[in-house]
Amino acid sequence: MYQHLDDGSTTACYSHESLKMIERQLAIIVPCMNEEVLILQGALRGIPHHCLIILVSNSTSGGFKAERAMLDHFCASTQRRVIIVHQADPGLASVFSAAGMPHIIDHGAGLKSQNSAGRVRSGKGEAMMIGTVLAKLNGKQFVGFIDADNFVPGAVHEYCKVFAAGLYHALNSPPLGPYCNDNTAEEQPLAMVRIKWKSKPKIVDGKLVTQESGRCSRVVNTWMNRLLTSITGHDGHADFIKTANAGEHAMSTNLALQLNFATGYAVEPYQLINMWERSGAFPPTSPGTPPGSGVTNLQPASPAASKLKVRILQIETLNPHIHDFGKGEEHIARMQAQGLGTIYHSQLVSQKVKEELHGYVTEDLGIITGENGVPEEARVYPPMGGMDFKVFEELRQCYTSTNTT
Ligand code: GDD
């Protein structure tokens, strides 16, 4: 339902039933590496009851054991089902390999003496890929991602409600904007919802200090907007992207299967780059390497994969985003470098923006870079939709489904 306001804006309202319909089809994937179990439990409790929870852990064996024990209790007390898998499970690596995604395997990991098949590489992007496969195997039409170190369960709840409302809106509203007017009516539009936090407070000397965005987002958003302005030639885009690093986001499972996922923390910024590069709306400025071509011969997931049309919503939430911010300066620097690397190596970046970014990275930022101060190019995987999903049925042996009903 829409209401047009005097200031030219429009309010959209959706019923509780409409949101529930999306939630029943939504898998919430929680990547988790050595987070405090009590914090993780709080985050899980914030996830609406009808969503399927998929926890992809990369924790130590002790941490994983504690997570499983917590889940048993959580599932019994809430009467719900959670899937839990460990990223370094060797069985998972062999199934990914057999299904046609050997690129995700680190063959140096694991015990060679036991003829190990290696392990799925560490990284948040890789955890998200595992979760997406499990969502698809469980028949879910949408995937959402929530970090395990969210301190405020109410914020998690709001993110999930916003995922549902945003996805519903994207799938049911008329096409808007210059790049959206050629969606074919019979196809369900591909949709993505990216969360923009209202504030990201820090605790300094026991006091809550508000700030609008995190250090990484500030830098990566700025350069993502420089890129967007240069490719669209539209000055109004100077402050348009507010969610380059949206750790919390959701999308159609079909979109997740068609996208090229990037490794680690490059995953969210690269989604934007990948969708713009593959939209067919912007001519490449450099030949570059087509996404995934350096690592595979897999065919795109579907004919549509070569010209992606996606409705992307950036939605601001009300709760403060408070998470574990004690992961260190190097952690932030690595994340900035990974984000800026996706922009620097994009096929769409102009020489001018590239040179300016290079200057910024080497002179002002002082972050980890590769040779000659060039940000490293992220590892990018082929679309998961090209894999043989029948093989994945074997995956069931690698995960625990904690289920009390
Ligand atoms: N399974 C798995 N494997 N989980 C991981 C891994 C991994 O290799 N690495 C990190 N995680 C989990 C963490 O435990 C956490 O739940 C979530 O992924 C995010 O990782 P953090 O290390 O907490 O990242 P951050 O808080 O600094 O950054 C977050 O926000 C950024 C935007 O500010 C992330 O979501 C980033 O991706 C995002 O860009």
Ligand code: MG
């Ligand atoms: Mg965090």
